[in-house]
Each structure stands twice: as C-alpha cells, then as structure tokens.
Amino acid sequence: MTHRTGTWEPTVGAVLVGEGLHAGYPGRGDVLDCAHVSVTGRSRLALLGENGSGKTTLLRCLSGAHVPDAGSVAVDGITLRHDNAGLRDHRQRVQLVLQDPDDQLFSADVRADVSFGPINLGLDDAEVRVRVAEALELLDVTELADRPVHQLSYGQRKRVAIAGAVAMRPQVLLLDEPTAGLDPRAVTTLRAALSNLEARGTTVVVSTHDIDFAWEWADEVGVVVDGIVHQGSTVKIMTDEALLGRAHLGVPWPVRLLRSLGHEIDVVAPPRTVSDVARLLG
Amino acid sequence: MTHRTGTWEPTVGAVLVGEGLHAGYPGRGDVLDCAHVSVTGRSRLALLGENGSGKTTLLRCLSGAHVPDAGSVAVDGITLRHDNAGLRDHRQRVQLVLQDPDDQLFSADVRADVSFGPINLGLDDAEVRVRVAEALELLDVTELADRPVHQLSYGQRKRVAIAGAVAMRPQVLLLDEPTAGLDPRAVTTLRAALSNLEARGTTVVVSTHDIDFAWEWADEVGVVVDGIVHQGSTVKIMTDEALLGRAHLGVPWPVRLLRSLGHEIDVVAPPRTVSDVARLLG
C-alpha cells in the first residue's frame, strides 16, 4: 500500500493501531484519506481537530462502528474483521463513548443501563453485578445507581455513559468530546474518574476541541486535518503553530505566553499548568 | 420586599432589570432565591455558574419564558406583565436563544425559520424580508439561506438560531451557552457576529461555563450561586477567588498566573489576553 505521507510504522508496543484508514460518507466525499494512528498503553492520547475534520469518524473506525473503505484496525496485534464474531471480540477490547450521553443511555435507571453490556456478554447475574458495581465505583457514580437516568445532570449522565462502556472492561476506552458542555467542577470529577481508569490499566483516548485541556492532560496528541493524523508528543505537536493553524486550532496559552516572552518550551518537562508557568517565570 | 442580601438598586441607566426573583420547578425547590440582576446598554454581561445553579432559569425569567414565583422583570422601565399583550411587548425588546439550536429551529428552510418572528409581529412581507436579510447578514449566514437546516453544522445552526431572535430586533439578546460545543474557529466566527450586533446597538448577555472566555469578553460578570447573583465588573468578580470557589468555578489563568508572580491585577485595564499578560511581564 502506498501511503500519502511516506511509510509509516506503528509505535512499538502499540495496543490499538489504525493504519491507512480511508473513510467517508455518501455524498460528502472522503473524511479520512489514509490516516494512521497508534495508541500505546500508559500514554494519554488526545485527538484534536475542528468539527467535521474526521475526529469522530476516526474514533468510529477504531471502535468498529464505521467500516473504513480501506485500511485496517488492529488491537493487540489482532486485525479487526467486520463480521459478527470479529466485532464481538473487538468490542470487548475497545469501547467508544459518544459525545451526547443521551445517545448512550436508554434504560430506565443507571444500574440497568450499566448492566446492558455485561448482560449481552452472557455473563451470569453475579458476575454482571460485580462488573456494574466496579464500573459505578470507578466513575464515582455509585450513589446514583438507582436514580432514573433522565433526572441526572449532564455531567452525571456523561459519567454514567462512560460507566456503561467501562463495564465491558475494555483495554482501550475512546471518548468523543468528554469535556464538552461540562462545567469546571464536572471536568475535575471526570478527570479524577479517568485517572481511576488509568490506574486500573485502561488506556484512555480522548477527542477534544479544548486545546488547553489537551495541553494539560495528554502525553501524545494527534491533530486530524485534511484527512490524515499528525501524531506526536504533546509538546512537539502543540508547539507547531503552522500545523495548529492549518487545523484551525489555537495554540495553548502557556506556549503563546512563554514564546512571546522569548522562552523556549522545555520538551522534557513542559510547563502545563499555571503553577508550572509561574515557576518558570518567577 | 425584604432582600436577602440587603437593599439593592439597579444600575443607573439599566436597560433590563430583574429584581428579587424567586423561581423554582415542582419537586426541585427554589433555584433562584431573591436574585437581582441589571443589564446596561453598551456593557457586555456574562453570567457564570455551574450546571443547575439557575443561570438558565434566570435567563428564562428575564425573557418572559418562565414566570417567577416572586419578583419582577422590567425593560426600559416597563415592568413585564405575563399576559399576551405584556409578553408580546417584552419579546420585541428581549430575546432569548437556547443552548441547543435544534430546540429553536422548527423549519428546515433557513430563510423561512428566520422569518417566523417578524411575521408574528404582524409586519408586511416587504418589511419581513428586510428583517430577514438584515439578521442573516449580521450573523454572517446569508450564504446559508437556501440550505436546509439539517445539512448545517452545529456552529452554523447556532448562528441561524440567533438570527431568528435577531430578526425580532431586540434591544437585549440573551444567549444561553453560545460557545458550548463549538470548535475554536466557530467561536471566533460567533464572536465576530456578536460584535456586529453590538455595533448595531444590541446589548448582548451571555451565560457560560467558560471562565477564560468570560474574562476575555465580558465587561461585567454575574456569578449565579445559592440562588442569587453576584454582579460586578469582570475584574472585581473574577479576582474574588472565594466567590468563584463557592460557585465551583475556576479563576481565569491570567489572574492566577499574575497573582502567583506577585502582580496586582489592574482594575482599569486588566490583562485579558496572552499579549496583555506578556506586555505586563515582558
């Protein structure tokens, strides 16, 4: 296969790899045009890109929800086949949570909703209960278990939707715009929940518009623009003003501020937070 | 009437005033508990508060959509009466745009949707056409006029929904979370449209979670917490860390950074952007 951007090798030890992905929708042309991405364990990947750039399509290809026109997706070295058995297998390893929690929550109460996946896995009742309790705990929504879904706040619904995916015990969790529409407190709670998941060994991939969030949170960044993914360390990608400009994204404020004060951005320990920047300038 | 927070006088020259507003929903208790707010012309007001704080309820009271249990709303000195004539009058002065554009757009035809308000005002077709063209122009969506709503992006739909309110030629435009869910480019386009509106004399009030946006954009801020509104200049309110903490909101990064470097925040010309901060530190 010829790659538009030369040869490409997935990162060594990658858990989830998308290679040479072409994808589009009828009447809209190609959204992804030979996109590569690799997700490694223990590394936080944020996908950035403006609306319509193909971020969501990329996540949908990786999760198996969208069948790419060309290219392949593999998890743990096993290439995804889009038949019943292949998808069933893949979905136990990779879970995608969509942006709008209401698309994800369809049961009467929280517990019933989170149990949907484990029940479909054919687990027995005791095991389902264990999975549900664990997922509720990790997302810090245990005390909401018996509440009707539509009485919860938006931030709570987002976390319950993630719990539903987590109850499948995926290796990789793909979150589409998890922070969109959340207030600062809900973002903090969500980030704590994501840390819980990582502590348990789940690899978290996030797509976001929020460049300041990506700068603070991510180890690696993939910018989706013109149908391909530019992936690299957060510092490398998010200091590349030309790339971010082409993707119609802004540059994180610490980068802009430090550069306009004539500072170089430290590649090894980049200043991510206000206190990091203050320490540098103080 | 006794005010929970002592006596309160609306700002001199206020266009829109909410005084002693009590409001709630059955089964949820009071959301607003004697809230005051005043909106002056030529001043950008941002309402901050976490989800469920009562921001949206406050906007709905100000627009006439929600009848408060106590308190009053007045525009240009005329107190709002919740009968047909009173509401009709009020809606020509104050318009509210909800967060989700799909809750506002009922027609698949952009131009038709924007014409709905002016037609209900009883204007003749020629005048309606003028209003529609003007609103489309101000929101920079003229070229979308013949496209169906269901083919537009979220950001485009948001602007069309605002155009529908602007065609009513309100003095005050209330926007609930206008930037939520928008990517950086769409935020820029929206801000340009809001500037157009201000240049034409419309007073814009915005509710938002985004403290950095509020810090950059607003002249005045009202923090909605515990059922009341703490209103003041952006600098005064957004440097009050205790208040923002109580409201579970963060402090804008320029404030945090400058303070931790031992700088005072200039009340007259506060540093709002990266370049302002760089100039101060450089």
Added chain:
Amino acid sequence: MHIAEGFLPPLHAAAWTAVAAPFVIHGTRAISRTIKEHPEATLLLGAAGAFTFVLSAIKLPSVTGSSSHPTGTGLGAVIFRPPVMAALGTIVLLFQALLLAHGGLTTLGANVFSMAVVGPWVGYAAFRLLGRAPFSVRIFAAMALANLATYVMTATQLALAFPGQNGFVGAWSVFLGIFAITQVPLAIIEGLVGVLIFKALRSW
C-alpha cells in the same frame, strides 16, 4: 407494506381515496379542535409523526432472519386515538412516498385506508376490548393486531383490484399467502417491541 405508485387501476385508486378521505377530514377536524385549545399539541404531533416515520425507516430484526419495517400504527392509536392517527398517518405516508419512495401519491388513499384507518381502529378496538387484561397484553394485542389488520386490508385491496381468473376469494388467498410468510412473525415482533417501548416510556 405499502402499495407502490401506480400499482392499482385508476378507478380503484380513486375509490380508495374517496373512502379514506372522510376519515382524514374527521381526523383533521379533531386535531384542529385540540390545537385551538392547546397550541403546543402541534409540536407534540409533529414529534409523534417524525417518530413514526423514523421507526418505519429502520429495519426491525426478525426471528426468521429477514427484516422489515414496523408500522407503529397500533402504538399511535393507543396514545392519540384513531381519528388523529388517520390525519397523522396520512402525513407520514406522504413523507414515505416522497422521501423513501415507499407507496405513492395515486395509491396514497389505499395506503391511508389500510395503515392509518383500519390498522389504528383494529389496534385501538383490541386495546379497549381487553380492558381487564394486563397492560402489556393489551399493548401487545393492539400493536400485533394493528399490523396484521393492515396487511389483511392490503391483501384485500390487491385482490379486489386483481381478481384474475380465480375471482376475488382465490386472489385474496394468494395475496394473503404470499405476504404471510414475512408478515405474521413481524406482527408478533412488533407486538413484543411495543410492550418494550411502553415499559421504557413508563420510566419517563
């Protein structure tokens, strides 16, 4: 099961249009009365019509492995009563004709009669007659019978139009037989799904 555009002889198409018209007019009047008192009913009916259309545009997983589309008329009849469904069903059928090419304009009358008149009335009657039965049994009966009645009516319309050399009864049994393979299991599934929908709705 929509009768395709132009499939019926012109006289039949005209006759079914004439038969369906009074029901639609009656339903429109019923809606107008409601809306005069409650303008918000317009929005609710719009949502209900959109929901019916969307439900009919997606495939229903079937036990036999084939798949087809639910009619949803029994559900609508229970919620909104049959007269309203006659008018609302006409709108939905018009959309199906023009957006999905299911059915047609000349056969709109015939399709309205089977799907928006006979189906809803049979479903509603079953729902009322089983007044003492458990709620889920009533819903199941309303949905399944509305679906079945619609299909029997369509077979009747086709047999009347094309009696062939066997006469009406012969043709009728042939048309019934041809679609029975897919339609009976689908009616049962629609009934089952209807019960689940109501269970989900009650939590709201």
Added chain:
Amino acid sequence: MARFALDEAAWSGPWRLRSTGEKALLSLGLLTVAATSRSLWVSLVVLAVAVSTALFAARVPKRTYALAVVGPMTFVAVGAIPIALTFGGQPTDVLASLGPVSLTSTGLYAAAAVAVRSAAAMAAMTLLAATTPMVDLLAGLRRLRVPEVLVDIAGLVYRMLFTLMDSVLAVREAQAARLGFVDGRTARRSMGLMAGSVLGRAWQRSRRLEEGLRGRGYAGSLRTLPRETVVSVPFMAVSGLIVTALAATSILFALRGVA
C-alpha cells in the same frame, strides 16, 4: 448525520430554484397519464420521458435514482406474480403449468401491464421527489388551501425526523458497541429500549421547541415567508405540451382499443 438520497438530490440539484408549480405540472401531469392510461405503449413513453428528464435535465445522480426505485420495484415484482398466475380451473391460454398453478398469456399480459404502469407512475413521482425539497411542496400545499394544521404538522415532521433519525442511529451504534444485537432476543430488547428512549426525547424536544417558538411570538400558526420564485413560461409551455400530447394519445388509444 441522517440523510435521505431523494431529499439530498432535491436540495442540491439544478432544478432546486425552479418554481414548485413548474415541476408539479410536469411530474404530476406525467403521473396522471401514467396512472390512468390503459396502453402499454403510452406507459412506456411516460417511463422514458420521466426517467430521462430526471437523469439528464434535472441531473439527479444515477446512483441515487437507482437506490430510490429498487425497493418499490421489488414490491411491484412480487405483487405482479399472483396477477400473472392462475390457480386451479381450466384456463384456455396456458403458457406453462406446474400442478394446479398455470401461467396464462392473459395473466402474463395483465401482470406486465401493471408492472409497466407502476414503473411509469413511480418514475413520474420520483421526478417530483428528487427535484423539489419537502419544504417547497408543503408551501405549495399551503397555497392550495390544504388545512393549515396539517401543513404545520407536516413541516415539523420534516424538520424533526432528521434530529430523531440522528438519535436513532446514534443509539443503535451505542447499543451495538455494547453487543446489543448479538441475537434476536437481545436485538428486540435493544429495539424496544431505543424506541422508548427516542420517543421520550421526541416528547421533551417538542416541549422545548414550543418554548423556543413562544419566545418568537408563536400563537398556533407556523406560517413563514414563502420563497419568491419566477415561473418560467417556456418550461410551463414545454411541460404542458408533453403532458397534453401524451394524455391525448392515451385517450385516443383507449377509444380505438389499441393496446
């Protein structure tokens, strides 16, 4: 994003800005001739005119067109079988037979006539559907004094079916991700949960939409400004000529008993 091929073609085609009257005259005229004609030949001519007008004059994408007609054509094919066959009896003009079932030339001719008539009518209707967005058709119905309530509700149905369809597709995707369609029983359960939750959201959305519209002065009518279009006289003349000629031929054939 939910999309319907015919709808998309109607919004983006070169005939989008033609007046609804022009397009309705041509396609409904052809439809009337197709549905009423007893002549196989007239039906075939209508079919040819409608298909070529759609594909070459109105430039409807060929793929869209094919996808749109394949479903109903299947119905026509299946529905024509019992018309062609005769069960039992002793028909005189048997072409082939299997047990009590026989294919007669009368039956075959009747089935072919229905199939061709149906195909012609469908092509005429598709010409309208693929060139005229629903909002324009509804505006036309409003001008024709179809009751206001029906047109208002239909307009809302059109707008809301896209948002609901998006919800349905998203919920199904989410359910599939959590193995909600592994077997028939699970699939039916998922379907019920999906329909219930989407219906609940449709209900909530209608209430919020009402509040949004009240803010703009809604009091029961959803009237909006009609689009201004210029009626093209040449288009009307040519369309009128084609339809009249076909109608006259159809009547003439019927009077003379030509097939």
